[in-house]
Amino acid sequence: MSTIFDLSQPGRNAAAQCADLDGAALARLPEAALRAASPALPEVSELQAVRHYTNLSARNFSIDSQFYPLGSCTMKYNPRGAHRAASLSGFLGRHPLAPERASQGFMECLFALQEILKEVTGMAAVSLTPMAGAQGEFAGVAMIRAYHRARGDLERREILTPDAAHGTNPATAVMCGYTVREVAVDGNGDVDLDALKAAVGPQTAGLMMTNPSTCGVFERQAVQIAQVVHDAGGLLYYDGANLNAILGKVRPADMGFDVLHLNLHKTFATPHGGGGPGAGPVGVGERLLPHLPVPVVAQHEGGYRWLTEDDVPGTIGRLSAFAGNAGILLRALAYALMLGRTGMDRVSDFAVLNAAYLATRLKAAGFELAYPNRAATHEFILTLAAQAKAHGVSAMDFAKRLLDFGMHAPTTYFPLLVPECFLIEPTETECREELDRFVDAMIAIAEEAERDPEHLRTAPHNLPVGRLDDVKAARDLKLRWTPG
Amino acid sequence: MSTIFDLSQPGRNAAAQCADLDGAALARLPEAALRAASPALPEVSELQAVRHYTNLSARNFSIDSQFYPLGSCTMKYNPRGAHRAASLSGFLGRHPLAPERASQGFMECLFALQEILKEVTGMAAVSLTPMAGAQGEFAGVAMIRAYHRARGDLERREILTPDAAHGTNPATAVMCGYTVREVAVDGNGDVDLDALKAAVGPQTAGLMMTNPSTCGVFERQAVQIAQVVHDAGGLLYYDGANLNAILGKVRPADMGFDVLHLNLHKTFATPHGGGGPGAGPVGVGERLLPHLPVPVVAQHEGGYRWLTEDDVPGTIGRLSAFAGNAGILLRALAYALMLGRTGMDRVSDFAVLNAAYLATRLKAAGFELAYPNRAATHEFILTLAAQAKAHGVSAMDFAKRLLDFGMHAPTTYFPLLVPECFLIEPTETECREELDRFVDAMIAIAEEAERDPEHLRTAPHNLPVGRLDDVKAARDLKLRWTPG
């Protein structure tokens, strides 16, 4: 499809969006500060822009249009009502630095969300400010660091992660100045306790893990793991990306975690926006309370006030210009209000039911589960190694061919431990018929893999473009439009 | 694609939309008034409904996604800003029967629109209440009828229309209790003055016509026609569907028209919504003033008030439950405000420029114009009779094949006078490149008609369905979903 730049014609514009350029206002600016030539932005009519982007949008798979069982990502339906609530003009039009007195409605919402997240996680306090899971991780590990430092315990230079951990975990540890040591996961998807015991020591600042793990199984030794790490003087970090599997069933605090982040955009109703935004609030136990990032909302004389650096002297400080992704926090609150007490529980009920059903059916259809002895949680892993060996088709070939069936592919090649893997998360909002359609497609593709593997290897065939050359993209770097 | 009923499963619902059913509230109703069984509406989750209708929407051509040169229909881009303005919660939340004191903002808007429409048409007064062009026509002809009756002139039983008139014109005349007499249009698209003179008489209540006419040319004898009809005691009705061709250039009142309707959804910014809604305000000269349909907004003691039957005793009365399609009227006002004085003129400038350019290019490409001696107005007619004769392909075949090129077809077979015709209205909001693409497509199809006419006759080939069997639709009537 043409780019918007290809549609551009000098002098064309969306007239209604151009106030008269008040040259006089610019006259008093120093010449040297001004730009010599207008930036080369596209010059198009309003219709052209609207049509171009409308047509572009049709080239996306999305929850609103397709089944999207991308493991670890929780691509579920997020109620439009939550989006509406966050889009109320009173919220959208609020300046972040408005005085507290003029912010009580908003602050009440944030406070309510803090309380809800405390309840569902069992933590002592929550700060809503991190802007995504990875920033939540950063905040959490930075707090662990601040904790050890505050105690004068300066030699703890290492963060442990299971080798199946999400990439953000080790990357976060490094951003916080730590080195990473990976701990093996055993054949049933549990952390190898002996390996862990061997790995911990006085250099251990903490362990980052998620539960259910990225292997799609519930880590049964969570309490023992906590024991081992705590005994070594380390703290436990809970990556909350998989919370939808246990919402209302288990609280991370009860498993012994000291600090966690939640991916509100996964568990609590934010559509993923083609890459974001999200929100990654952190929750802490008593030990890390003094280090919570600011701002935080506190109740105060029948109203609400911001806690800042002055109130939390040990804070790791602010991590963004204002108070985080406010709009995403409001969506999460709206969602929680609609779920209510009983609904929280239902989220994990259906997340796990759907995954278990899908796993059962795929297994019955002859697919191999990576952890056949384990119960599926909200997601589970298939390994297509047998198909790869027999027919020379990779998990990626399966994935691309699924697109032709009008379904997004599951997560491929993650976790890295499992060869030719599909990490499948149907989510709690899909209905059985959609799951059945997926099974049908998988069966059809498996048959095709036998009959005509080349058709898989060259898939997709029904999309606007065929399989794209990633190597060329990286080799002949073209990162912006240039004329001609 | 499955229907929403096919997705239905007993007991499923969009939980957040179901308040608890308060059985007690219904208990006190008489048994006989209650329904025995719940209506068979679909039972689906919110995700299912959203996904179903999102995917259905992708099966539409629309202005936002395609060039749509449907003659007479003015499929132009309507600024999203106008839609936004009409969607302001103060407007959407207003009850139609709120007292005037609580309606001054809204009424000021309607009054402003009345004034603008008076100015652009030159009429003495405007009533905004008709809900579409055809209801505007009804109101206009009903006023003509009321006028003659009020004068005791009871023998005028006939309404004249050019034979090229839009179907709503004769249908309206009949709805108003008149018989219709058609007057021939000559080879240049002008009304045959002699035929008109022969047709008028004491039975003539009035003449309905549009200018530019449905032949896509400006009726040059408008003043003479008015003279003839007026001399015979009839009144002149102006069908304002084509006003975008002359906005700011000529006023219908100056051409001698006594009454008119405007299609706000064509000239003044309302997207057509897959069939509506629209708004068809009527304007009248002095003679019909006493018969204007109510309600109308009047200025009153520094504010605004409704004129009703009590204020306009000769009114043809109200035509709808409330005050017409308020939301569409607000869009029209928003659009007019953005156009301003100079913008009105620009509408017709570009409407005509685009049509003239397209006509010139198509002619140069070998297509036959129906009125080659005439200047194009905002639209023009092509006749594909030569192609039909040479290759056995109809205008409909051309139309269907155009769809394959990602463009909507022009209006086909209207006006009926011109064989195998395309009535083409590019509209004022399209840019030149889009027009050129259309010409390219037409040339490609014309070549294909020579080479492979069957490919046209079986088009479309690239859409979700092939050519649909209209005969079967009418013969095996299936007007609603039934199970199985």
Place this chain on the structure above:
Amino acid sequence: MLEQIGVDSIAALFEEIPAELRIGASPSIGPGEAMSEMAMLRWMGERAERDAGLVCFAGAGCYDHHVPAAVWDIAGRGEFMTAYTPYQAEASQGTLQLVFEYQSMMCALTAMDASNASVYDGASGLAEAILMAVRKAARKSRSRRVLMAETLHPHYRDAARNIVANQGVEIETLPMAGGRCELKRLPDDGAFAALVLQQPNFFGLLEDADRLTDWAKGHGAAVIGVVNPLTLSVLKPPGQWGESGADIACGDGQPLGAPMSSGGPSFGFICAKAPLTRQLPGRIIGQTEDAAGRVGYSLTLQAREQHIRRGKATSNICTNQGLLVTAAAVHMALMGAQGLAAAAAASRANTLRLVERLTAIDGVRPLFPGPFFHECALALPKPAPEVLDTLLDRGVLGGVSLAKHFPELGNALLVCATEKRSAEEIDTYAKALAEILR
């Protein structure tokens, strides 16, 4: 572009317009300086703001119901909103299938066989329904008389009469007693083409639809039921009234996903029993197939319509209220029968509460006996317009005065509390009214 056309100015393109008609170089029409979108939104916003903020207890044909957020997110999609009437079926399957689904839902709600794709609104739709019945009668009784319940919404009565009178149709009134049709005054003289009754009626009361229908059928008249589609989730559908059901069900679709919007746009619906299908006005969508046997949808029975039949069409309607039908289909799919019934029940519960609170005030009492659905007419000790005006100062739109259309009923006020009204809002209203009437 001018060069290709062969002219040297845009003005030259208008040369066929006789010079004496042309407005001239600088037209002085229109509303002053062009506003940017920003300036326009400010101007309109100020006016919208001016009327905003009343808590609505008015009904009378237009109701403040909840509309799920998803409804207009979907209906507002460009592909639905900026498409035209689906003349090119293959490029319009989105609209066509959606309307087919809508027709199916409306048939389910009304227990009728066919639905069209909408008319302008409930009132003008009633006129079309009457014309359908008169055309049908033309083959039998040839009657052009229509009997209309006095308990019908007065605006519906007016609009319908204003429209059908042009074709010589006469409307006669079936009088009411106690706010409902007086059965014993059903006339015995001559033939009627149709009986028009509203259920629940204008006052929110339930008519004896069964007996009225049976009477009409017994007298050779068609029955036209004017109904509120939301209440049909609970109430007996017109297609099942009496022994053989009404012939036509019509009404306003506003309670199905349309904001009040000052009364428009909403949409009118018309559903009919099979023998009347070909009398329906406007668009109708039918299911069909392409050459490969794929199911598709297209406009059907077009020979009823003005663009084909011109003067012989069943109506002059062309543009209808398509986008509102789109919203209604999505609304019904999201709400389901259960959601609609819950909204209807909650509206009734709230109105019961409201009436209880208001009639606890000295001098306020129900105007009529008998069960109402979710609207109720009250008798006040002071003129209703005056009371309503004072309530405005307290942020309450207290209902609709019946003074204009039913002066004989005294100080009468029609109130309604939908499912959106909270207990506090209802109590606020009661408190305000008590103070005003003190």
Place this chain on the structure above:
Amino acid sequence: MLEQIGVDSIAALFEEIPAELRIGASPSIGPGEAMSEMAMLRWMGERAERDAGLVCFAGAGCYDHHVPAAVWDIAGRGEFMTAYTPYQAEASQGTLQLVFEYQSMMCALTAMDASNASVYDGASGLAEAILMAVRKAARKSRSRRVLMAETLHPHYRDAARNIVANQGVEIETLPMAGGRCELKRLPDDGAFAALVLQQPNFFGLLEDADRLTDWAKGHGAAVIGVVNPLTLSVLKPPGQWGESGADIACGDGQPLGAPMSSGGPSFGFICAKAPLTRQLPGRIIGQTEDAAGRVGYSLTLQAREQHIRRGKATSNICTNQGLLVTAAAVHMALMGAQGLAAAAAASRANTLRLVERLTAIDGVRPLFPGPFFHECALALPKPAPEVLDTLLDRGVLGGVSLAKHFPELGNALLVCATEKRSAEEIDTYAKALAEILR
């Protein structure tokens, strides 16, 4: 479904969770009774309403600009809003091409060679930019010292420091005089990895970006320009500062289509000169082809990212602010260079007017000399927080107090009037302030 799985209850699916960890049958977590969408919207609506209605004269990194209605009509389309990060390129060409276009636009605005697909916000983005420069310096000067203008937004300074300090990066301050960087206090000791300057700076004043850039380049330090993208429609882009241009341009994209939204979500952008491309954090989209030679787009240079490189990634960022980038691309396409420049100029004109009006009041004067862009720091005769509080009662959000971050500046207030502020609103503010200070 349970039958197929072979269990008899949903609870059985959770049996692997150790019993002692399970919350039990009736969890008491969460916010009470489930609300319907309607009830939730009422609850949230009441709170949104509570803070609404102030006329905004606050800026300081978040601005009340006009956003064309089309922007969010497009960005809010389900296909954009409910898609994930475009890992499956063939099924994500919509997002991918759009971001590619966005990158191109940002490069045009900043005169840089490459842009990423967004980071969280301007402040955290600055931290990433600093880490980029430090990594680059690791190959040369190995300096971990960064010189940061005192005139930078204090929240940016804090956030950046809080983030980079964990990696042992030291931030030193380049002091200001008269609200601008004091050139003569540019240090001479040792090497810096980077110089960070903001243009226009926190006080709205214009720095001598050319000389600052030349100094830094002369001393082997990278230049990081923190810029407001709207002003770049008018101001010299960082890529052209001084002799050879800044190395990195970053900032907050909020002025490009994002409502103020209490500060988020907006998005951070980072653009860089070619040598730094591979140091960029987060997603980058590249153009490529399929086997048939059709142009397509995909995530590229993924070897920088955490999902591939884990601990060796350039950043831990994963989820970014994609939807806001979507809005920004549509916004820039609709506004064009001309529209952006007009909005910037109108904002400046309004702020000039505002400052003129406010400084006409006794005791109110500009805090600093010299040209500002569209924000201005004023000196007041009373403490700013107190004045702001009183202004609230008159519906005016009068600006941002500098008391907390710059107590040494006395009673200082930072004001801003965007293109959305009308002359009347400005006059209302001036009148209110005059009364308060009387």
